[in-house]
Amino acid sequence: MPQTPPTRFAYLGPEGTFAEAALSSVVAPGEGVRQPAASVPAALAAVRAGESDAALVPLENSVEGPVPATMDGLSDGAPLVITREVFLTVAFVLAVRPGTRLADVRGVVSHPHALAQTARTLAGLLPGVPALPASSTAGAARAVAEGEHDAAVCAPIAAERYGLVPLADDVADHPGAVTRFVLVAPPGALPAPTGNDKTSLVAVVGDRTGALLDLLAEFAVRGISLTRIESRPTRERLGVYSFSLDCEGHVADARVGEALAALHRVCDDVRFLGSYPRDDGRTNRPVPDVAADAAFADAGAWLDRLRAGQV
Numbered sequence: 001m002p003q004t005p006p007t008r009f010a011y012l013g014p015e016g017t018f019a020e021a022a023l024s025s026v027v028a029p030g031e032g033v034r035q036p037a038a039s040v041p042a043a044l045a046a047v048r049a050g051e052s053d054a055a056l057v058p059l060e061n062s063v064e065g066p067v068p069a070t071m072d073g074l075s076d077g078a079p080l081v082i083t084r085e086v087f088l089t090v091a092f093v094l095a096v097r098p099g100t101r102l103a104d105v106r107g108v109v110s111h112p113h114a115l116a117q118t119a120r121t122l123a124g125l126l127p128g129v130p131a132l133p134a135s136s137t138a139g140a141a142r143a144v145a146e147g148e149h150d151a152a153v154c155a156p157i158a159a160e161r162y163g164l165v166p167l168a169d170d171v172a173d174h175p176g177a178v179t180r181f182v183l184v185a186p187p188g189a190l191p192a193p194t195g196n197d198k199t200s201l202v203a204v205v206g207d208r209t210g211a212l213l214d215l216l217a218e219f220a221v222r223g224i225s226l227t228r229i230e231s232r233p234t235r236e237r238l239g240v241y242s243f244s245l246d247c248e249g250h251v252a253d254a255r256v257g258e259a260l261a262a263l264h265r266v267c268d269d270v271r272f273l274g275s276y277p278r279d280d281g282r283t284n285r286p287v288p289d290v291a292a293d294a295a296f297a298d299a300g301a302w303l304d305r306l307r308a309g310q311v
């Protein structure tokens with residue numbers, strides 16, 4: 001019997017990133033093939049090119065907010081859908097080559113998101129020392145190991161992986177920050193509804209009065225709670241925005257399906273980004289009786305009877 005090839009997972013590499021830790025929390029060692037990518041766009045491109053089956057990428061952080069490369073990478077290009085979400089508490093160390101002292105550090109390198117989450121602590125430890133961007137926290141650790149920079153902000157595991165030692169532990173300005181990662185794949189069969197799901201989408205609204213209110217109303221009137229919304233530039237011109245949002249429920253739920261169909265009518269463009277099990281440890285709000293599948297089915301049957309002349 002032909003064997004199914006192992007799933008190829010692209011992730012923001014190199015080894016030792018938070019993205020890899022997030023992937024390890026959902027894919028057992030030895031299961032699938034892990035393919036480190038140089039950047040979020042590269043991980044998404046690998047999936048679009050068929051070189052990877054799925055990509056694990058950071059979407060947002062509880063302190064720093066959205067990860068623009070992922071937000072924009074999912075809005076543009078060939079469609080990809082989220083098949084699961086993964087939450088990871090992130091903790092950072094200031095890592096150096098053995099023997100380096102604080103006074104020797106002339107630059108600190110890390111992923112911009114990690115630098116932003118540690119800016120205050122770093123300013124206290126290393127006043128006036130420039131912060132330099134890297135493609136990932138582990139990429140920064142590797143660059144320090146290779147002698148390109150003096151210090152990196154990275155995960156303790158990345159420091160270890162690249163032979164670095166911590167000059168300071170827990171350098172986050174807000175301890176306990178959580179990053180939400182998503183596993184994305186080419187469109188295909190959707191994860192089955194679990195009763196506690198989220199749906200993600202991007203909608204471009206027209207440049208007219210009340211356009212955002214119209215979008216929001218489609219959710220509100222159907223008893224659907226939003227869990228995230230943010231605006232992103234469409235890059236067309238100032239004044240035209242897309243809204244990236246997550247709502248409770250699965251597109252298979254009547255209320256969510258109908259809301260999406262309504263957005264298709266009222267928005268300039270809607271991109272469905274998937275329905276997947278909610279995994280933030282929270283439970284969707286109770287659905288009002290009037291927004292339950294049974295109520296939609298009943299209303300549909302009533303309308304069918306009217307149309308058939310059975311008044």
Ligand SMILES: O=C(O)C(=O)C[C@]1(C(=O)O)C=C[C@@H](O)C=C1
Pocket residue numbers: 012016017018019020058061067090111113114135136137138179
């Ligand atoms: O560089 C990494 O290790 C990543 O996984 C990326 C990333 C991010 O993009 O936010 C993930 C978690 C941390 O918040 C910092 C960096």
